[in-house]
Amino acid sequence: MAQSLIKKVAVIGSGVMGSQIAAHITNAGVPVVLLDIVLKDQPDRNFLAKGAVEKLAKMDPAPFMHPKNAKLIAAGNLEDDLSKLSDVDWIIEAVLENPQVKADLYKKIDAVRKPGSIVSSNTSTIPMHILVQGQSEQFAKDFLITHFFNPPRYMRLLELVTGDKTHAGAADMIRDFCDRELGKGVVPCKDTPGFIANRLGVFFIQCAVNAAYEFGLTVEEADAVFSKPVGMPKTGVFGLLDLIGLDLMPLIAKSFLATLPADDAYRSINIPHAVIDKMIADGYTGRKGKGGFYRLNRDNGGKVKETVDLNTGAYRETAKVRLAAVENAGKKLRLLCEADDKIGKFVWSVLSQALSYAASLVPQIADDIVAVDAGMRLGFNWKFGPFELIDQLGADWMAARLAAENRVVPAFLQKAAGRSFYRTENGRLEYLGVDGVYKQVQRPSGVLLLGDVKRAAGKPITKNGSASLWDIGDGVLCFEFHTKMNAIDPDTFAIMQKSVGIINDSKGKYKGLVVHNEADNFSAGANLGLALFALNIAMYPAMEDLIKKGHETYQMIKFAPFPTVAAPTGLALGGGCELTLHCAAVQAHAETYIGLVEVGVGVIPGWGGCAQMLGRAFSKKRRFGGPIPPVAQVFETVSVAKVAKSAFDARDLMYLRDTDGITMNRDRLLFDAKQRVLELAKDYKAPEPLVLNLPGPTGRAALGLAIEGFRLAGKALPHDVTVSKALAAVLCGGERDFTTPTTEAQILELERIEFMKLVHTPETVARIGTILKTGKPLRN
Numbered sequence: 049m050a051q052s053l054i055k056k057v058a059v060i061g062s063g064v065m066g067s068q069i070a071a072h073i074t075n076a077g078v079p080v081v082l083l084d085i086v087l088k089d090q091p092d093r094n095f096l097a098k099g100a101v102e103k104l105a106k107m108d109p110a111p112f113m114h115p116k117n118a119k120l121i122a123a124g125n126l127e128d129d130l131s132k133l134s135d136v137d138w139i140i141e142a143v144l145e146n147p148q149v150k151a152d153l154y155k156k157i158d159a160v161r162k163p164g165s166i167v168s169s170n171t172s173t174i175p176m177h178i179l180v181q182g183q184s185e186q187f188a189k190d191f192l193i194t195h196f197f198n199p200p201r202y203m204r205l206l207e208l209v210t211g212d213k214t215h216a217g218a219a220d221m222i223r224d225f226c227d228r229e230l231g232k233g234v235v236p237c238k239d240t241p242g243f244i245a246n247r248l249g250v251f252f253i254q255c256a257v258n259a260a261y262e263f264g265l266t267v268e269e270a271d272a273v274f275s276k277p278v279g280m281p282k283t284g285v286f287g288l289l290d291l292i293g294l295d296l297m298p299l300i301a302k303s304f305l306a307t308l309p310a311d312d313a314y315r316s317i318n319i320p321h322a323v324i325d326k327m328i329a330d331g332y333t334g335r336k337g338k339g340g341f342y343r344l345n346r347d348n349g350g351k352v353k354e355t356v357d358l359n360t361g362a363y364r365e366t367a368k369v370r371l372a373a374v375e376n377a378g379k380k381l382r383l384l385c386e387a388d389d390k391i392g393k394f395v396w397s398v399l400s401q402a403l404s405y406a407a408s409l410v411p412q413i414a415d416d417i418v419a420v421d422a423g424m425r426l427g428f429n430w431k432f433g434p435f436e437l438i439d440q441l442g443a444d445w446m447a448a449r450l451a452a453e454n455r456v457v458p459a460f461l462q463k464a465a466g467r468s469f470y471r472t473e474n475g476r477l478e479y480l481g482v483d484g485v486y487k488q489v490q491r492p493s494g495v496l497l498l499g500d501v502k503r504a505a506g507k508p509i510t511k512n513g514s515a516s517l518w519d520i521g522d523g524v525l526c527f528e529f530h531t532k533m534n535a536i537d538p539d540t541f542a543i544m545q546k547s548v549g550i551i552n553d554s555k556g557k558y559k560g561l562v563v564h565n566e567a568d569n570f571s572a573g574a575n576l577g578l579a580l581f582a583l584n585i586a587m588y589p590a591m592e593d594l595i596k597k598g599h600e601t602y603q604m605i606k607f608a609p610f611p612t613v614a615a616p617t618g619l620a621l622g623g624g625c626e627l628t629l630h631c632a633a634v635q636a637h638a639e640t641y642i643g644l645v646e647v648g649v650g651v652i653p654g655w656g657g658c659a660q661m662l663g664r665a666f667s668k669k670r671r672f673g674g675p676i677p678p679v680a681q682v683f684e685t686v687s688v689a690k691v692a693k694s695a696f697d698a699r700d701l702m703y704l705r706d707t708d709g710i711t712m713n714r715d716r717l718l719f720d721a722k723q724r725v726l727e728l729a730k731d732y733k734a735p736e737p738l739v740l741n742l743p744g745p746t747g748r749a750a751l752g753l754a755i756e757g758f759r760l761a762g763k764a765l766p767h768d769v770t771v772s773k774a775l776a777a778v779l780c781g782g783e784r785d786f787t788t789p790t791t792e793a794q795i796l797e798l799e800r801i802e803f804m805k806l807v808h809t810p811e812t813v814a815r816i817g818t819i820l821k822t823g824k825p826l827r828n
Contacts, residue, residue: 054225058136062100065170065198066142071104071111072200074120076229081132086125097123111201113638113694133160142170147178158187166218168194172246173303176211176239188213194222195243197427205426206232207243231638231712233426240413241307244420245427247413250300252402254317256285259397261321263390267341267355268369273395277374279431290340295333313405323361381440406434407458411482417469418479418489435469443468475504496719498566510546514539517547523559524722533572534565536623541601548604560725564615564718573622580816583807592804598655599796606630611728615721616640617714625703626653629660632728634708635721636695642703643691648825650767650812652775654803659795662779663738664702675743675786676750679779683751687772738792742781751776767811767828774802
């Protein structure tokens with residue numbers, strides 16, 4: 049792959065968005081010049097930009113994927129440091145949404161920037177033609193809009209808007225960099241108010257708020273519907289407003305009303321609500337204020353979650369709701385809309401308006417429905433875009449119901465009569481164009497999606513209820529989890545072992561294996577529900593068999609004569625982490641949160657995690673001598689269940705090796721992992737089993753002193769001490785001392801013994817039960 053032409057970037061404006069955009073660019077290893085104005089009566093002329101960098105280091109969630117990235121930002125000011133723009137390749141403007149302020153700044157930038165550099169604005173409210181008005185011809189050619197979503201590290205959408213004069217090379221350079229280096233889903237948009245995601249998302253939110261009032265729903269009821277049941281984030285509608293700030297909505301409304309066409313449907317739904325207006329006036333603007341639709345009441349030292357009454361504005365304790373309509377509908381969206389109660393009417397009211405609005409805006413806001421759906425999935429974290437939701441309802445059903453209610457049926461919806469907006473034809477995904485003709489969904493070069501593979505193949509090579517094996521081409525297979533949270537169970541191991549056998553028996557047809565899935569999380573670890581069931585009925589032999597089966601399976605993966613590459617994203621915890629530790633290589637998505645967290649449920653890593661972490665610690669070139677320092681390093685990581693906050697952080701914790709790859713864009717993860725398999729397969733040799741000189745009783749005594757110190761300081765409770773001592777016993781090699789080598793098989797045996805001792809304790813059973821019931825660890 050050709051290297052990016054963007055080697056240095058400047059961001060003008062160090063506010064919330066500008067500073068976080070700068071931080072995320074450093075996540076790609078690219079240095080950034082961050083400039084802002086000079087404050088009067090402030091001795092430090094770089095005060096704003098410097099202060100922004102300091103704030104970035106303290107933010108949670110962290111905008112930096114690794115703390116060291118902060119050093120890549122050079123803070124400056126617009127009076128003394130404009131000359132620093134002379135050697136940057138991309139200049140991003142993120143200043144006040146004031147056309148005159150931007151126009152004056154652009155002239156200053158144009159005077160000092162180097163030929164061929166690109167300038168873009170992060171605006172979402174000012175049209176392109178106004179931004180380039182009065183600027184030089186060359187500036188207009190090098191200018192575009194790059195609209196990031198907040199927070200830039202975590203929100204994948206980048207809306208890209210080009211003007212009539214923007215040269216193709218500029219757009220291509222930014223698109224490629226943002227895609228490959230920043231991990232963005234780059235969506236081309238038309239130069240219209242709010243572009244795609246904000247135009248549709250704000251309309252949807254306003255419809256939902258209006259309908260909640262109309263049908264008498266509580267905040268909790270509305271959020272219980274427009275969350276998981278319809279494939280939207282768990283924040284719901286009112287929770288989302290709390291997150292983005294209630295006071296932002298009037299500002300967006302003002303912008304929309306000033307720029308949208310006179311007949312735009314948004315004008316008819318922009319209805320004020322007295323309670324919400326009063327909340328904003330009183331400072332109840334959401335999480336950044338005194339609270340919003342939800343708040344935590346800390347009176348009398350407590351933490352009671354409260355919710356606003358939409359009619360009175362008074363707070364009351366948040367209620368848990370169960371909605372019969374939602375439970376009866378299951379995953380069938382049409383059934384939910386057909387429910388003959390306030391919930392069904394509410395859902396239909398919101399979706400019918402929002403989806404009709406989306407259908408009426410193509411091709412006005414984007415050339416095709418693929419861009420619109422991607423915008424809502426990536427910008428608002430919807431699981432399904434508007435046209436995918438219409439397909440769930442049925443285009444004919446929706447059109448018929450709109451007509452029956454004497455409402456306008458959008459022309460594009462009429463064009464889909466008797467058809468769907470998406471279809472699979474000859475194993476390929478197609479979408480309905482605005483001309484009524486189906487077109488193939490195109491993937492960028494270097495993007496390989498397992499969903500496309502499955503669509504083309506029709507059926508896997510082998511499968512059961514927990515996992516499947518797919519052929520992803522060029523002699524590479526892909527092992528896929530598909531349990532709840534991709535938890536690992538005996539059936540998972542069965543398909544994994546079968547996969548190894550299939551490749552071994554293929555006589556060279558298959559070169560290697562990728563372990564990957566397209567769920568939000570790679571694997572949450574072992575199936576704790578199954579474990580708790582076994583423990584509650586004293587099925588200890590079954591539990592021990594599961595430990596042995598895990599050891600056997602992961603050893604097969606590690607010592608297979610072909611390479612296995614794990615390609616995780618999201619959570620990779622416990623047994624999921626242990627699987628990656630046994631693979632020949634890992635190609636991790638940058639947003640991989642990996643860790644051995646077993647101590648939280650009262651056990652230790654039981655599927656070889658201890659052995660593999662010891663192997664990595666002892667093999668480090670730069671480490672203190674003797675056997676205790678590497679053992680102590682592993683103990684420190686595992687005993688407190690450290691989880692990496694990114695793939696880069698995972699390298700520091702040894703969950704990833706320096707030789708493991710990191711992919712910024714998750715859509716490119718499977719392709720990159722496949723290429724890694726093919727590269728390794730050229731001259732692959734399986735590793736030799738570990739043989740380590742562990743410190744034995746001496747090391748265990750040293751770790752015991754540390755454990756006792758934590759206990760005396762109140763940082764370790766009684767069962768923490770028990771679990772930590774079991775971990776220390778394994779890591780130190782049991783009763784063997786430094787002079788007696790300990791084999792990998794012997795470490796695995798120690799794992800099994802100590803693990804089984806722990807699951808016999810009621811404290812461990814209580815921890816497992818609590819985490820399953822509450823999702824929170826029990827300290828006992």
